Amino acid sequence: MVQYTETVLDASFAALSDATRRGVLEQLGRADASITTLAQRFHMTLTGMKKHVGVLEQAGLVSTEKIGRVRTCKLGLRGLEEEAAWIEKHRRLWAARFDELDIVVEELKQREKANGRKKR
């Protein structure tokens, strides 16, 4: 299960690491679209867009269906829950670490103050 989640996160974070692919997901969040429409929208060749859609499809973020000569793309069944959970966990650890730092800084300030008083 852990290994499965790690593989899913590897693939989806890699898929999200490109501005065009993030743009495609935003576009498909508004409406389904053909590869041709997406290629035009992002000023890209059909081959280039097919590659990007392939990466998103591999990560389960997009699904495609070919009817006749048109391949239609739509959002996949995965909704980025694992990704959101990982980021949230990290943000909590991160905030806790910086809170600790705040405490240390506060202690140093108090000590500085106390030393200042003694010197007077």
Next chain:
Amino acid sequence: MVQYTETVLDASFAALSDATRRGVLEQLGRADASITTLAQRFHMTLTGMKKHVGVLEQAGLVSTEKIGRVRTCKLGLRGLEEEAAWIEKHRRLWAARFDELDIVVEELKQREKANGRKKR
């Protein structure tokens, strides 16, 4: 500003697309660590770990400081706010798309029911 955010997201999602690098961030969320400690912890060569830390540092997720012969790694000043915001926005679009789908399915069901009644 948009271009800046896109570049930040490219770098940090790419940094997050590797299980070892995510592990390093989790580790540094608990305590600062030297490159040597991290290499041992993740059963990796020093050179391999230096590369991973380099990627995390480039993305602003880790900062390092060399004192004497030891390079210590700690969490960077960035806390994944932009990444969390992007994922949250996508999840909302995604949920809305699937809600729309639910409505269509519900309408089809109602129509089916109505047709069934007419036939009787």
